[in-house]
Amino acid sequence: MRLEISSGRLRNEFVAKIAELSGQDINLCYQCGKCSAGCPMSFAMDLLPNQIIRCVQLGLTDDVAKSRTPWLCASCLVCTVRCPKGIDIACVMEALRQIALRRREDFVDPAGLERDTVAELPAIALVSGFRKLTG
Amino acid sequence: MDLSYYPGCTLKTKALNFEASAIAAMSVLGVNLIEIPRWNCCGTVHSMADDDLAHHIAPVRNLVRVAEQGSNRVVTLCSFCYNTLKRADLLMRNSPEKRNTINSFMDDEIDYNGQVEVVHLLEVLRDDVGWEAIARQVKVPLEGLKVVPYYGCTLTRPQEAAIDSVENPTVIQELMKVLGVTVLDFPLATECCGSFEIVSDPGAVIERAYAILGMAQRKGADAVVLSCPLCAHNLGQKQAEIADKYSDFTGMPIVYFTQLLALAVGVSPEVCRFDLNFGGVEALLRDRGLIPERV
Numbered sequence: 001m002r003l004e005i006s007s008g009r010l011r012n013e014f015v016a017k018i019a020e021l022s023g024q025d026i027n028l029c030y031q032c033g034k035c036s037a038g039c040p041m042s043f044a045m046d047l048l049p050n051q052i053i054r055c056v057q058l059g060l061t062d063d064v065a066k067s068r069t070p071w072l073c074a075s076c077l078v079c080t081v082r083c084p085k086g087i088d089i090a091c092v093m094e095a096l097r098q099i100a101l102r103r104r105e106d107f108v109d110p111a112g113l114e115r116d117t118v119a120e121l122p123a124i125a126l127v128s129g130f131r132k133l134t135g
Numbered sequence: 136m137d138l139s140y141y142p143g144c145t146l147k148t149k150a151l152n153f154e155a156s157a158i159a160a161m162s163v164l165g166v167n168l169i170e171i172p173r174w175n176c177c178g179t180v181h182s183m184a185d186d187d188l189a190h191h192i193a194p195v196r197n198l199v200r201v202a203e204q205g206s207n208r209v210v211t212l213c214s215f216c217y218n219t220l221k222r223a224d225l226l227m228r229n230s231p232e233k234r235n236t237i238n239s240f241m242d243d244e245i246d247y248n249g250q251v252e253v254v255h256l257l258e259v260l261r262d263d264v265g266w267e268a269i270a271r272q273v274k275v276p277l278e279g280l281k282v283v284p285y286y287g288c289t290l291t292r293p294q295e296a297a298i299d300s301v302e303n304p305t306v307i308q309e310l311m312k313v314l315g316v317t318v319l320d321f322p323l324a325t326e327c328c329g330s331f332e333i334v335s336d337p338g339a340v341i342e343r344a345y346a347i348l349g350m351a352q353r354k355g356a357d358a359v360v361l362s363c364p365l366c367a368h369n370l371g372q373k374q375a376e377i378a379d380k381y382s383d384f385t386g387m388p389i390v391y392f393t394q395l396l397a398l399a400v401g402v403s404p405e406v407c408r409f410d411l412n413f414g415g416v417e418a419l420l421r422d423r424g425l426i427p428e429r430v
Contacts, residue, residue, distance in 0.1 A: 020185065020186075021184045021185055021186065022183070022184070022185065023185045040326050040327040040329070040343060041327070041329070041332070041339065041343075043339075043342065044336070044339045044342075071335065072332065072336065072339065074288075074327050074329055074330035074331065074332050075180065075183075075288075075330065075331075076288040076292065076326075076327030076330060077288060077292035077293050078288075078292070078325075078326075078327070080292070080293060081292050081293060081294055081301050081302075088183070090183065091183045091184075094182075094183040094184055095183075095184060098184045098187070107335060108334055108335045113334070120372065121333065121334065121368070122145045122148065122149040122150070122364055122365065122368050123144040123145050123148055123149070123176075124143070124144065124145040124179055124213070124215055124364050124365045124368075125331060125333050125334055125365055125368060125369075126334065127144065127176060127178070127179045128179040128180045128215065128330065128331035128334075128365070129331040129332075129333070129334025129335060130334070131178065131179060131180050131182075131190070131331075132180060132331055133331070133334065133335055
């Protein structure tokens with residue numbers, strides 16, 4: 001794959017927004033992969049957590065914006081507590097969700113849930129799901 | 136000892152077994168859980184975006200309610216509530232600028248400056264009551280019961296909110312041993328059950344549940360002991376579907392630590408509401424002679 005790296009690509013608005021919302025310096029990442037190794041949801045992800053970080057480092061924002069990975073992140077914080085560089089990776093995932101949610105791009109439609117599903121789910125699931133996956 | 140108690144939404148609805156067993160067991164141990172007045176939902180999850188202060192108001196309001204009660208300590212049973220209240224408290228203690236903004240916004244409330252300590256019931260049992268005092272109250276040792284401990288995410292992460300070691304917590308094992316329960320080694324004790332993904336991706340949560348429950352089964356566990364109503368749901372509700380998909384899975388009882396504590400200190404099994412548990416807890420306890428046969 002041919003990849004053109006330029007200062008414009010590396011410092012685009014999307015990358016700046018991630019840094020602003022997460023408060024994290026993703027350039028500290030040296031790709032050890034510990035986040036992805038421990039991630040309980042990685043089996044369902046299109047890009048692994050370390051790949052998301054790498055894409056952001058390289059300014060590959062289209063790939064990141066298209067990825068389902070931030071929506072599969074359950075905020076369990078295993079990546080965050082294990083990162084040897086102290087990057088709060090779960091917080092980066094939150095920033096990626098927030099960027100979409102603030103454009104009114106909700107990941108779930110509460111009105112679209114089946115009545116039986118809503119009755120079966122405990123309040124803790126509904127509130128946390130809507131808090132994380134809708135804006 | 137009186138302790139301010141924050142229940143949260145699910146303990147008043149689907150997890151009545153968690154609350155009832157805790158209140159009864161703590162009463163035997165000499166601890167009165169006093170529900171705080173006018174509590175509201177804690178928000179269930181901590182907002183991590185740096186500029187998102189609005190979502191911290193719900194948990195902070197609950198801490199204000201505790202302070203208004205004249206108390207400087209609040210206990211939760213639900214792991215999610217614990218985590219959300221604890222991290223809101225830490226934010227208010229450690230970020231003066233955000234604290235000022237939130238206090239200014241809540242101008243009808245007293246200022247919150249970190250005057251309340253947030254603790255989980257497991258910490259109270261370990262640090263306030265103590266294992267020896269609990270051991271003295273055990274009337275029905277739960278011998279013959281083999282369990283694996285399941286902490287999930289929110290009791291031990293992040294580091295600053297952890298009630299125990301982040302990677303190797305032992306508090307549930309210690310409690311279970313005091314009650315006479317055999318505790319098995321469980322490598323997935325702190326692995327996430329899939330959490331709120333149950334709303335958007337139940338299929339992925341079923342895979343998580345199978346990984347965790349299948350490991351518990353292979354370890355020879357009679358039951359999984361936990362402290363979170365969302366873990367209880369995710370590991371319990373879909374067991375029939377898991378068994379349909381994976382023929383080696385035969386079902387796994389899911390029980391709250393407070394229910395086993397209550398049973399062991401002599402609380403009536405009816406109070407523990409084992410009928411609300413997933414995975415056949417009543418049948419297991421009957422089989423072991425720990426609760427009477429149904430009449």
